[in-house]
Amino acid sequence: MASMLTQFRQLGRKIVAVGRNYRAHAAELGNPVPKKPILFLKPTSSYITEGEKIRIPEECSSLHHEVELGIVISKNGCRISEQEAMNYVGGYVLALDMTARDFQDEAKKKGQPWSLAKGFDTSCPVSNFIDKDTLSDPSNVRLWLKVNNAIKQDGSTSDMIFSIPYLISYISKYFKLEEGDVILTGTPEGVGPVSNGDVIEAGLGDIISMKFTVE
Amino acid sequence: MASMLTQFRQLGRKIVAVGRNYRAHAAELGNPVPKKPILFLKPTSSYITEGEKIRIPEECSSLHHEVELGIVISKNGCRISEQEAMNYVGGYVLALDMTARDFQDEAKKKGQPWSLAKGFDTSCPVSNFIDKDTLSDPSNVRLWLKVNNAIKQDGSTSDMIFSIPYLISYISKYFKLEEGDVILTGTPEGVGPVSNGDVIEAGLGDIISMKFTVE
Numbered sequence: 381m382a383s384m385l386t387q388f389r390q391l392g393r394k395i396v397a398v399g400r401n402y403r404a405h406a407a408e409l410g411n412p413v414p415k416k417p418i419l420f421l422k423p424t425s426s427y428i429t430e431g432e433k434i435r436i437p438e439e440c441s442s443l444h445h446e447v448e449l450g451i452v453i454s455k456n457g458c459r460i461s462e463q464e465a466m467n468y469v470g471g472y473v474l475a476l477d478m479t480a481r482d483f484q485d486e487a488k489k490k491g492q493p494w495s496l497a498k499g500f501d502t503s504c505p506v507s508n509f510i511d512k513d514t515l516s517d518p519s520n521v522r523l524w525l526k527v528n529n530a531i532k533q534d535g536s537t538s539d540m541i542f543s544i545p546y547l548i549s550y551i552s553k554y555f556k557l558e559e560g561d562v563i564l565t566g567t568p569e570g571v572g573p574v575s576n577g578d579v580i581e582a583g584l585g586d587i588i589s590m591k592f593t594v595e
Numbered sequence: 596m597a598s599m600l601t602q603f604r605q606l607g608r609k610i611v612a613v614g615r616n617y618r619a620h621a622a623e624l625g626n627p628v629p630k631k632p633i634l635f636l637k638p639t640s641s642y643i644t645e646g647e648k649i650r651i652p653e654e655c656s657s658l659h660h661e662v663e664l665g666i667v668i669s670k671n672g673c674r675i676s677e678q679e680a681m682n683y684v685g686g687y688v689l690a691l692d693m694t695a696r697d698f699q700d701e702a703k704k705k706g707q708p709w710s711l712a713k714g715f716d717t718s719c720p721v722s723n724f725i726d727k728d729t730l731s732d733p734s735n736v737r738l739w740l741k742v743n744n745a746i747k748q749d750g751s752t753s754d755m756i757f758s759i760p761y762l763i764s765y766i767s768k769y770f771k772l773e774e775g776d777v778i779l780t781g782t783p784e785g786v787g788p789v790s791n792g793d794v795i796e797a798g799l800g801d802i803i804s805m806k807f808t809v810e
């Protein structure tokens with residue numbers, strides 16, 4: 381099982397991401413704290429891994445980093461209860477939810493979808509698969525991100541508004557979850573722009589770190 | 596090739612949909628005619644085929660039908676030119692872009708993503724794969740939809756604002772297209788609500804028709 385899940389990028393068919401799941405991050409973008417999870421999709425074609433570069437999409441003038449904990453789903457399920465939710469977690473992944481903030485700001489203003497702002501090619505840099513047992517407490521682990529060696533984000537998953545079991549249960553009421561799908565659980569405060577040539581380094585506790593260049 | 600594409604629901608990993616691609620439909624929802632394509636994503640987990648039922652998602656009180664021509668992508672491509680675009684079309688599919696209109700109205704008002712409104716389970720009923728040669732002129736074919744035998748939508752793909760080659764070229768600037776991916780090209784005017792027990796019948800010219808029940 382876990383050995384197939386290491387291939388989640390090929391196996392999975394969707395990435396369900398959660399917006400504003402940390403209070404301080406909702407506040408820094410001037411948004412209210414949500415009463416229910418804000419969900420959006422990124423396509424699996426947006427995945428890249430170390431060695432591949434983050435590309436600024438055409439006409440984007442404000443590409444932001446967001447470091448997030450990703451959940452890799454181990455088996456198919458619908459209407460999963462919170463009590464059962466952790467049985468559907470096969471492992472984790474460290475991820476960047478790269479965001480064309482100017483596209484997103486325009487979409488928000490016009491009431492249009494976020495898909496282009498969030499789903500462009502290279503918008504989902506990810507680490508290798510992290511086995512479930514390696515991360516004993518996903519609800520209390522440090523998430524950090526540096527740009528050119530300066531720390532920009534440094535938070536803990538303990539500050540999530542909606543917990544991992546709650547998110548799995550809520551999402552699966554609407555979206556059937558399938559083996560290899562990934563849930564991105566939101567980003568702590570400190571998001572900001574990156575430019576051509578910048579080096580982004582991110583880490584999850586002392587478990588894993590990864591490095592990507594923007595071009 | 597075509598024989599693999601008949602399995603587009605299993606093979607493909609994304610559905611890229613286009614909003615407001617017919618003037619009269621943009622107008623009926625009180626929206627301006629877009630200057631560039633409005634793109635959103637539906638997950639492949641939203642596909643159903645005849646015999647399966649359209650389910651009204653939890654807390655949705657206004658589920659709308661939208662009949663659309665779908666393009667099935669035959670091979671991987673990025674930054675495809677308009678001139679080359681039709682070489683990436685492997686075939687077609689008749690599709691319903693079922694929409695939780697109340698969820699969408701709330702999302703538009705709050706500047707939030709459309710994903711839940713557009714991507715819930717059973718939100719993408721589709722016909723069988725239609726071979727490319729069967730539909731000789733995709734830019735001029737009738738699209739119709741009936742609810743309980745009363746005609747609701749009756750348009751022609753000749754009224755699209757952005758043509759199929761333009762859409763393929765535009766989308767592939769941002770989203771790598773992959774074999775089996777589907778592009779939904781927008782709906783003509785006449786969208787409206789359906790309720791429990793309603794029967795939706797839709798057709799593409801005299802090429803194909805399909806029937807789904809709402810539950």
Ligand SMILES: [Mg+2]
Binds near residue numbers: 421635636708710
């Ligand atoms: Mg969206």
Ligand SMILES: [Mg+2]
Binds near residue numbers: 397567
């Ligand atoms: Mg995010």
Ligand SMILES: [Mg+2]
Binds near residue numbers: 613661
């Ligand atoms: Mg539509």
